[in-house]
Structures are given as C-alpha cells and as structure tokens.
Amino acid sequence: MSEPKTVTLESARDLAMAAMRAHGFGEPEATATVEALLEAERDGLPSHGLSRLPFYLDQAASGKVEATAVPRVDVDGAVVRVDAGHGLAFPAVAKGLEVGIEQAREHGLAAVSIARSHHFGVAGSPVETAARQGLMALAFSNAPSAMAPWGGNRPLYGTNPIAFGCPRRDAEPLLIDLSLSKVARGKVMLAKKAGKPIPDDWALDVDGRPTTDPDAAIAGSMVPSGDAKGAALALMVELLTAGLAGSHFGFQASSFFEAEGEAPNTAHLLLLFDPARFSNDFLEHAETLFSAMLEQPGVRLPGERRYRLRREFDGRLRLPGELVAALEEHAAR
Amino acid sequence: MSEPKTVTLESARDLAMAAMRAHGFGEPEATATVEALLEAERDGLPSHGLSRLPFYLDQAASGKVEATAVPRVDVDGAVVRVDAGHGLAFPAVAKGLEVGIEQAREHGLAAVSIARSHHFGVAGSPVETAARQGLMALAFSNAPSAMAPWGGNRPLYGTNPIAFGCPRRDAEPLLIDLSLSKVARGKVMLAKKAGKPIPDDWALDVDGRPTTDPDAAIAGSMVPSGDAKGAALALMVELLTAGLAGSHFGFQASSFFEAEGEAPNTAHLLLLFDPARFSNDFLEHAETLFSAMLEQPGVRLPGERRYRLRREFDGRLRLPGELVAALEEHAAR
Numbered sequence: 001m002s003e004p005k006t007v008t009l010e011s012a013r014d015l016a017m018a019a020m021r022a023h024g025f026g027e028p029e030a031t032a033t034v035e036a037l038l039e040a041e042r043d044g045l046p047s048h049g050l051s052r053l054p055f056y057l058d059q060a061a062s063g064k065v066e067a068t069a070v071p072r073v074d075v076d077g078a079v080v081r082v083d084a085g086h087g088l089a090f091p092a093v094a095k096g097l098e099v100g101i102e103q104a105r106e107h108g109l110a111a112v113s114i115a116r117s118h119h120f121g122v123a124g125s126p127v128e129t130a131a132r133q134g135l136m137a138l139a140f141s142n143a144p145s146a147m148a149p150w151g152g153n154r155p156l157y158g159t160n161p162i163a164f165g166c167p168r169r170d171a172e173p174l175l176i177d178l179s180l181s182k183v184a185r186g187k188v189m190l191a192k193k194a195g196k197p198i199p200d201d202w203a204l205d206v207d208g209r210p211t212t213d214p215d216a217a218i219a220g221s222m223v224p225s226g227d228a229k230g231a232a233l234a235l236m237v238e239l240l241t242a243g244l245a246g247s248h249f250g251f252q253a254s255s256f257f258e259a260e261g262e263a264p265n266t267a268h269l270l271l272l273f274d275p276a277r278f279s280n281d282f283l284e285h286a287e288t289l290f291s292a293m294l295e296q297p298g299v300r301l302p303g304e305r306r307y308r309l310r311r312e313f314d315g316r317l318r319l320p321g322e323l324v325a326a327l328e329e330h331a332a333r
Numbered sequence: 334m335s336e337p338k339t340v341t342l343e344s345a346r347d348l349a350m351a352a353m354r355a356h357g358f359g360e361p362e363a364t365a366t367v368e369a370l371l372e373a374e375r376d377g378l379p380s381h382g383l384s385r386l387p388f389y390l391d392q393a394a395s396g397k398v399e400a401t402a403v404p405r406v407d408v409d410g411a412v413v414r415v416d417a418g419h420g421l422a423f424p425a426v427a428k429g430l431e432v433g434i435e436q437a438r439e440h441g442l443a444a445v446s447i448a449r450s451h452h453f454g455v456a457g458s459p460v461e462t463a464a465r466q467g468l469m470a471l472a473f474s475n476a477p478s479a480m481a482p483w484g485g486n487r488p489l490y491g492t493n494p495i496a497f498g499c500p501r502r503d504a505e506p507l508l509i510d511l512s513l514s515k516v517a518r519g520k521v522m523l524a525k526k527a528g529k530p531i532p533d534d535w536a537l538d539v540d541g542r543p544t545t546d547p548d549a550a551i552a553g554s555m556v557p558s559g560d561a562k563g564a565a566l567a568l569m570v571e572l573l574t575a576g577l578a579g580s581h582f583g584f585q586a587s588s589f590f591e592a593e594g595e596a597p598n599t600a601h602l603l604l605l606f607d608p609a610r611f612s613n614d615f616l617e618h619a620e621t622l623f624s625a626m627l628e629q630p631g632v633r634l635p636g637e638r639r640y641r642l643r644r645e646f647d648g649r650l651r652l653p654g655e656l657v658a659a660l661e662e663h664a665a666r
Contacts, residue, residue: 078411079441079610108412109444113611152629164569176565226559232509236497246612249622277412279579289582296485
C-alpha cells in the first residue's frame with residue numbers, strides 16, 4: 001500500500017475527466033460520472049467515490065462498458081424510459097431525472113425506468129436532487145447478486161438499495177438511503193483484508209449456514225436486513241427495476257468490478273411525486289412529524305450525517321496513492 | 334372463554350352484513366368491508382378477519398367511525414385522491430383501486446392516495462387484485478404509533494405494512510405482504526395473555542431499553558425489522574401515506590381498538606404500474622427469476638402460503654363464541 005495523497009477537489013476533477021476522455025467518454029457523460037463520484041467523496045461515502053473509476057475504465061477498455069453510449073430517453077404518459085445503452089449509470093440517471101421531474105409536474109407523479117445500466121452509485125443522490133426541487137422521490141436499483149432468496153443458499157438478488165427523499169420547509173431534504181443486506185458487503189471485504197472473523201449473523205456460506213469466515217461469506221451470500229422481510233424487499237426491488245426495464249436480474253448480471261464478460265445490464269427505478277397534487281400544506285404537515293422526532297433526545301433525521309460531512313468538507317480529498325496512480329495511468333493512455 | 338363455533342361462510346356473511354346494516358352502513362360500504370374480512374378468514378389471517386368487526390362497530394356506535402361515509406374519488410392526472418370521510422378503509426380502497434387501475438392503464442402508472450381512513454386490513458389484498466388484472470402494485474399504510482424513531486423511545490410510527498403484487502404468466506400473482514416491526518404486536522399480546530416473557534429483541538420499554546416483559550413492551554415500542562433500516566422505512570411509509578394525504582401520522586392517530594376519541598384519520602398509498610408500458614415480454618422475463626428461485630430447495634414464492642390456505646379452505650369458519658355473540662348483539666341492536 002502506497003501512502004495516501006491529498007489533492008484538491010479541482011485537481012481530482014481534472015484528473016478523473018482526463019482519464020474518462022482518454023477512454024472515449026463524451027463530455028456530458030464524463031461530467032455526470034465524475035461529479036457523482038466527487039459528490040460521494042465530499043459526502044463521506046468513499047466506497048462510492050473515485051475508487052470506483054479505475055474499475056469503470058478497465059471495463060470501458062475491455063468493451064464491457066460502452067464508453068460512447070449516450071442515454072436515450074423516451075416519454076410515454078407518466079412513464080419515462082431511459083436506455084443507458086450499456087454505458088455508465090450516472091448520465092442515464094441524470095437525464096432521466098431531468099425529464100422525470102417535468103413529467104411529475106405534469107401528471108402529479110412519474111416513473112423513470114433505466115435499462116441496460118451499470119453501478120447506480122449513491123442511491124440517495126437522485127432523490128436528493130428531486131427533493132430539492134420540491135418533489136418526494138423514491139429510488140430503487142438492482143445489482144449483481146449477493147443475497148439468496150429466503151430459505152435458499154445461492155445468491156439471486158443484489159443488496160439492492162432503496163432511497164427516499166422528502167422536501168422540507170426551510171431545511172435540507174430528509175434523505176433515507178439503505179441497502180437491503182444486514183451489513184454492507186464491504187465490511188466482509190475489510191475483515192478478509194484484516195484476516196479477522198466476522199460476526200455469525202452477517203453472511204451465509206455456500207450451503208446457507210451462518211459463517212464467521214470472510215472467505216466463506218464472499219463465496220456464499222449476505223444476510224438480508226430483517227431476514228425474510230429484507231429478502232422479500234430485495235426480490236421486490238429486482239422486479240421494480242430489472243423486471244420492469246427488461247434488464248438483467250441480479251443473478252444474471254456480471255460483476256461491477258471485473259473487466260471481463262458481458263455488460264452487467266442492471267436497472268434502476270425512480271418514482272417522483274409532486275406533493276402539491278396530493279394535498280395542501282404538505283411541507284407544514286410533514287414538519288409536525290419531524291418536530292415530534294427531534295423532540296426525542298438521540299434522534300436524528302435521516303440524511304443529517306451526510307449533510308454534516310458535506311458542510312465540514314474542506315475541498316481536499318485524501319486518496320489512496322494507488323488510486324491516483326491508476327487514474328494517471330488511465331489518463332496517459 | 335366460550336367454545337369456538339363453526340359457521341358456514343354464508344351464515345358468517347349474513348351475520349356480519351346484518352350487524353353493519355344495524356349500524357347504518359350503506360350496502361356497498363358494508364359489502365366491501367365484510368368481503369375483505371371474510372377473505373382474511375379464508376386466507377388464514379384471522380387477526381385481520383371478523384374479529385375486527387366488533388371494534389369497528391363499537392366505533393361506529395360512538396361516532397369515531399362515520400358509518401354513513403361514502404368514499405369520494407377525485408382524479409388529477411396520474412393521481413387519484415380518495416377521501417374515506419372517516420368511514421372504514423375497505424370501501425375507499427376498493428373504489429380508489431378501481432379508478433386507479435383505469436388511470437394506470439391510461440398513464441402507465443397511477444398513485445391512489447387514501448385520506449381520512451381507518452384500519453387498512455390485509456395490505457396484500459389490493460395489490461393482489463391489481464396483479465390479477467396485469468398490473469404490478471405497491472401498497473403502503475400507516476397506523477397508530479407502535480415504533481419509535483431510531484435512537485428514540487416514544488412510538489411515532491405504526492408498524493406500517495408494505496405490500497407488493499406482481500402478475501405471473503399462467504400462475505397466481507407473486508404477493509409480498511410485510512409489516513415493518515420485527516414481530517407482529519399480536520405476538521406480544523399472546524405472550525401477555527399466556528403470562529410468558531418475550532424474547533429480548535422484540536420490543537423496548539418506555540425508556541428505550543430491550544425488555545422481556547410483555548406489559549413493558551406494550552407500554553413501550555416494537556423493535557423495527559432490520560433495526561435502523563426498518564425504522565427508516567416506517568418513517569418513509571408515514572410520509573408516503575399520511576404525509577401525501579394530509580392525514581394523521583402514526584403518533585397523531587387514535588387507536589383502531591378503542592371506541593372513544595376522534596377518528597384515527599390514517600392514510601394509505603397504492604402505486605399501480607402497467608408493465609407493458611415499461612418493456613416488452615415482462616411476464617416472460619419475470620419467470621426467469623421465479624424459475625431460478627424455485628430451483629433452490631426450500632425456497633417458496635412469497636404468497637404461496639396464503640394461496641395454499643385459500644385452496645384448502647372448506648367454506649367453514651371456526652369463530653370464537655364471544656365473537657359470534659358480539660356480532661349477534663350488534664345485529665339485534
């Protein structure tokens with residue numbers, strides 16, 4: 001492991017953009033991707049930040065990701081269909097969201113279904129954008145399989161995030177962003193690196209039995225959050241995303257980390273609601289609930305941690321030395 | 334406790350209808366309610382069956398439930414607003430669903446927001462109806478508070494069900510129906526009746542500490558399914574239901590069981606998707622996932638247990654003697 005490097009947001013942006021351009025990504029697609037990754041860094045979510053970019057670029061080099069894909073949007077009533085064309089997710093999500101917000105204002109609600117996509121990134125990001133424009137928003141994504149159906153032992157579903165954003169009166173949106181595994185798979189990876197066992201309620205081995213061995217866990221499956229209920233919700237997310245979009249279910253999708261193979265072809269669904277079309281004084285009414293929550297010591301509104309880290313962000317990123325080196329290599333390609 | 338009584342479905346229907354008519358419920362409203370309760374009995378869900386009716390009727394007698402309420406439906410784009418008028422939920426849900434299905438066919442998707450309502454009943458029921466007509470459907474409801482926000486100790490949210498129905502090719506719909514508490518509150522009630530302790534991970538006392546005492550649990554709050562994640566989802570459901578509808582949040586809603594007080598004024602949200610507007614061959618694609626699930630020994634599709642009990646139902650109900658007596662008393666009113 002090389003030493004971490006401290007870089008400014010601007011130089012990180014320049015480096016990431018150069019690396020994407022070198023792989024043939026168009027300017028709007030590179031911008032949407034790099035800005036999303038930098039936002040994740042800024043918000044204290046480095047697992048969804050620039051560390052992902054070398055994987056994306058290796059996949060662009062192998063042709064698993066279509067670098068020159070331009071998302072296509074097609075509107076039919078309250079349904080917005082987006083074809084990400086086996087490019088990266090971010091430009092497709094951004095374009096779909098823009099059109100979806102217009103449609104939600106017209107019809108009262110809209111669904112944005114994004115097909116032939118890739119890693120969704122921070123699920124809370126598009127719902128936050130929508131909530132800042134006054135809409136309530138839900139986001140779902142599937143992902144390569146990591147969780148078995150309840151009672152089974154072979155992974156079929158991704159850890160499938162659900163995110164929810166709700167506008168607030170004179171305050172930043174309420175922001176829920178969770179995945180449906182009990183713990184993030186990254187925690188198992190960290191234990192493996194550290195050579196440590198994991199608690200026996202995080203994962204199952206290939207025979208569906210609880211395991212404390214990180215290797216057995218990685219070969220096996222993650223335990224769903226809330227056991228059978230989380231598995232059921234992950235199945236629901238598969239059907240709302242890949243099912244509606246006609247994309248790959250988790251068990252059909254290739255890895256987001258390996259350069260070889262066919263495109264992952266995962267899918268996302270955004271649901272956008274214009275609260276003004278449902279009832280009057282939504283913002284005022286919602287505050288009665290938030291006030292009741294905040295009256296209780298120890299209760300925070302979901303999203304607060306992310307906003308605090310964002311406020312505290314000083315414009316400098318501490319990146320692993322290998323990551324900077326990898327991006328420089330991609331840029332010099 | 335008196336002996337259970339075995340009655341035919343027909344005689345149970347006649348008795349329940351007579352009891353509702355005696356309280357001034359209109360014929361369509363009584364029919365929607367009684368049929369929903371009988372379906373719950375038939376499907377092996379007696380906690381949502383006829384045992385609820387005496388509570389509903391006591392609330393009609395006190396004026397907490399508006400017996401003569403007729404649900405009003407108002408369509409605005411893809412949004413269907415239903416005012417249950419402080420009547421029971423079932424007629425409002427049925428009418429909203431009917432209009433919502435039409436709107437989903439027109440716009441590709443529709444939302445049905447039901448305000449000023451009461452106990453939602455079996456959340457899986459409306460999504461099953463929609464799925465049988467070829468739509469994918471989500472249902473959410475709030476309820477009087479039983480769960481605290483994460484980190485807090487005073488209940489603000491109901492155990493808020495989420496249900497999901499998905500049409501299948503040549504098979505009964507896939508049906509997910511879950512509440513966001515770790516275990517149903519009814520299990521704590523049963524332990525209390527039996528004078529037995531409960532496991533320490535089911536509920537918290539009024540100070541937010543795990544408890545094995547059923548009384549302390551009932552005074553306190555239920556543990557959310559998946560801990561912080563379940564609490565976040567319950568908050569999301571409050572905002573999607575009572576938030577959008579302008580109805581009471583869980584902590585503002587009065588009990589579904591006590592006859593006194595103001596109307597509960599809870600709310601529901603149905604989301605209806607026409608899969609044909611999202612992609613081609615949805616039914617065929619979805620079967621690839623269901624087949625992969627069923628290849629694993631021990632895996633069942635959600636909803637199977639309910640369908641099996643329904644198939645095995647012999648048209649006879651075993652009802653508690655007190656329940657039959659209470660309904661007879663209401664009918665003779």
